[in-house]
Amino acid sequence: MTDHRFLNRYGPRVFLDTRDLIRLLEKEEPLSPSALAKELAARQARIVLLPSNVMELVPYKEGAPFSVDRALDLMHRLEQLPHAFLRSPDLAWNECRAALAAFSGERTLPSIDPYVEHWWATMWKIPPTIAASVMPNEVRYLNSLTLAEQISHLLLEPEDIRFSTTQRDEARESMRQDREKFGTRRGTTTAFNGALARLVSWTGRPEPSGGIDAFASYITENPSALKGWRTGFAVWEEYRCNLTAIPTIGDFPDFSHVQALPYVTHATLDRAWQARCRQAAARLKKSGDPTAKWYQRVFNDLESILKSW
Numbered sequence: 001m002t003d004h005r006f007l008n009r010y011g012p013r014v015f016l017d018t019r020d021l022i023r024l025l026e027k028e029e030p031l032s033p034s035a036l037a038k039e040l041a042a043r044q045a046r047i048v049l050l051p052s053n054v055m056e057l058v059p060y061k062e063g064a065p066f067s068v069d070r071a072l073d074l075m076h077r078l079e080q081l082p083h084a085f086l087r088s089p090d091l092a093w094n095e096c097r098a099a100l101a102a103f104s105g106e107r108t109l110p111s112i113d114p115y116v117e118h119w120w121a122t123m124w125k126i127p128p129t130i131a132a133s134v135m136p137n138e139v140r141y142l143n144s145l146t147l148a149e150q151i152s153h154l155l156l157e158p159e160d161i162r163f164s165t166t167q168r169d170e171a172r173e174s175m176r177q178d179r180e181k182f183g184t185r186r187g188t189t190t191a192f193n194g195a196l197a198r199l200v201s202w203t204g205r206p207e208p209s210g211g212i213d214a215f216a217s218y219i220t221e222n223p224s225a226l227k228g229w230r231t232g233f234a235v236w237e238e239y240r241c242n243l244t245a246i247p248t249i250g251d252f253p254d255f256s257h258v259q260a261l262p263y264v265t266h267a268t269l270d271r272a273w274q275a276r277c278r279q280a281a282a283r284l285k286k287s288g289d290p291t292a293k294w295y296q297r298v299f300n301d302l303e304s305i306l307k308s309w
Contacts, residue, residue, distance in 0.1 A: 011044030013084060015260060015267040018056040018253075020302045025057075025077045030303045037081050039306065046082040048264050051089065051123040052253030054078070058151065068155055075148035086263060087114050087122045088256045092229040096203050099225040103208055103218045109225055114263055118143055120150050164249075171247040175240060184241040186283060192216060195233055199226075223290040231294045232259040234280040235273070245272075261294045266305045269298055 016024070023029045024036065031039075040046060057078070058071045091114050102109035120142045121128035132139050142150070182191050196219065197212045208215040219225050235258045239245055254273045261267055261277075269277065281295035299305045 011046065012040075012266060013048050013264040014040070014045060014305060015048040015050070015086075015257065015264045016053065016302060017257065017268045017270060018053050019270070020268045021053060021057060021078070022074075024302060025074055030301075030306070033077055033081060036302075039309075040082040043309070046084045047078075048086050048260070049078075049083050049119060049122070050086050050253075050256065050260060051119075052256050054119060054147070054151070055154075056253060058155065068152070071155060072148045072152060075146075075151050079147045085116050085119050085122050086260060087116050087128075088260055089123055090127075091256075091259055091263075092199060092226070092232070093203055095226045095229055096199050097205065099219060099222075100200065100203065100205050100208055100215070102222075102225070103215055109222065111224075112228075112263075114260075119147050120145070167252065168247060168249045171251070175247050178240050179243065182240065184243070186237045186241060187287065189216070191237065192220075192233070195236075199229060227262040227291065227294065228259040230291050231261050234284060234291070235276045238276040238279045238283075261297050265297060266299055266308070267297050268301055268305070274298055274300065 024031075024033060054075075057074050091112070094114070095112055098110050098112060101107050116122060116128050118128075121131075124131060126134065128139070145153075178191070182188060185191070193212050193216045196216050200207065200212065200215070219230070232255060236255070239247075239251075250270075254270050257267065257269055258273060258277065277295045277298050281292045284292035284295075299308070
């Protein structure tokens with residue numbers, strides 16, 4: 001089988017929402033997978049695979065049966081496309097630690113490269129560079145597996161590849177608290193600094209010199225710092241301000257897709273999240289915030305991306 005990982009990452013990187021992947025792989029809309037593969041190869045482009053848009057292809061719902069054969073068939077078809085793997089679960093964590101180091105003067109702000117060489121490495125708790133040293137035999141085995149083989153292992157315990165109702169309830173409570181505190185106010189310093197403080201706490205690093213306020217000023221003055229997290233935060237504010245919107249399990253992967261926008265060149269998203277991105281972009285552009293540009297990478301569907309080429 002041809003290796004389509006394309007470790008050269010400078011060509012177009014196209015993230016497709018699960019809806020568009022299913023249309024492509026099962027219905028051959030708006031073109032066949034083989035035709036898209038030719039389009040991508042001609043541009044040295046690749047489809048970007050995260051843990052979420054791959055796992056959402058697995059036809060599994062809590063408490064309901066699913067077809068293993070269908071899931072594996074989808075993975076075989078997907079793997080024939082030129083593709084690259086993006087590690088998303090700790091993306092904001094890595095961005096924050098890099099920004100903290102730059103803020104403290106330890107080093108200049110580095111570019112974050114979230115791309116990895118294998119799909120298992122997009123979600124493994126141990127970062128792949130460390131895993132290769134502490135568990136070399138396991139890493140060699142995982143590297144030898146096709147995408148379908150990796151998924152087949154996960155399907156032995158399918159509940160492990162879905163967000164839980166407990167996580168959903170925690171998100172709802174967090175949203176309730178934010179709405180109670182901020183209502184429909186967007187772009188407040190208090191909300192931004194509070195969210196940033198929670199992110200810093202997650203990294204395990206001590207509070208930055210000068211406090212969170214000083215660190216927040218550094219972030220807003222440096223558009224390349226925390227670009228994925230900032231992209232997600234602005235959209236989270238739009239979600240919060242829609243007082244009728246209630247977080248669901250399906251929102252978790254969508255939020256990770258938004259945070260990946262600065263690291264891809266084209267993306268399709270769920271319709272509701274497209275609307276939130278447009279709202280965030282308009283607000284940020286009006287205030288002169290340079291991070292508004294990341295939302296220009298959102299397209300309605302695969303057809304729109306192809307037409308832009």
